[in-house]
Amino acid sequence: MIITPHLLAGSAVAAATTNSWPLAFLIGFFLHFVLDAVPHVDPGTFQPKPLPDEEKKWPLWIYIYALSEFVVIWAVVIILFQHKPNFNVIMAGGMGGIAVDILENNPFRVMRTWPILKQIQWVHEKIHYDLPKEKWFWGAFPQIIVVGISIWYLLKY
Numbered sequence: 001m002i003i004t005p006h007l008l009a010g011s012a013v014a015a016a017t018t019n020s021w022p023l024a025f026l027i028g029f030f031l032h033f034v035l036d037a038v039p040h041v042d043p044g045t046f047q048p049k050p051l052p053d054e055e056k057k058w059p060l061w062i063y064i065y066a067l068s069e070f071v072v073i074w075a076v077v078i079i080l081f082q083h084k085p086n087f088n089v090i091m092a093g094g095m096g097g098i099a100v101d102i103l104e105n106n107p108f109r110v111m112r113t114w115p116i117l118k119q120i121q122w123v124h125e126k127i128h129y130d131l132p133k134e135k136w137f138w139g140a141f142p143q144i145i146v147v148g149i150s151i152w153y154l155l156k157y
């Protein structure tokens with residue numbers, strides 16, 4: 001999934017289940033894999049599938065898109081939820097929610113070969129649902145639902 005549903009769902013589930021920010025981070029982290037197993041559209045949907053041993057490389061537009069989305073959604077989260085008493089849990093859940101994608105897609109590609117990170121990446125790629133390009137449209141709905149429910153919950157509780 002893209003950054004927004006990962007971040008918001010991590011925040012919402014963490015806010016619903018814990019008051020501890022380290023635990024919130026872990027909840028967001030594990031939720032990432034669950035969400036990526038759901039059919040969804042993301043920039044990768046439109047990229048050619050790498051061969052089994054080929055490095056996945058993103059074109060520049062994906063980095064620009066992801067960075068912009070990152071900045072915008074954090075601004076939205078800060079504006080909407082900064083007054084919440086457990087704002088640190090909301091932030092940590094959101095950070096955990098996007099941590100896997102940051103670890104894996106940052107420009108320091110050497111990190112991908114490090115122990116533990118390498119295994120995390122392996123699980124991530126195994127579990128990730130790759131929607132066929134022609135069906136990208138259907139991949140928008142699960143994300144809209146996740147974003148909608150998460151914002152609704154975070155605003156109301």
Ligand SMILES: [Zn+2]
Nearest residue numbers: 001036100101
């Ligand atoms: Zn992911």
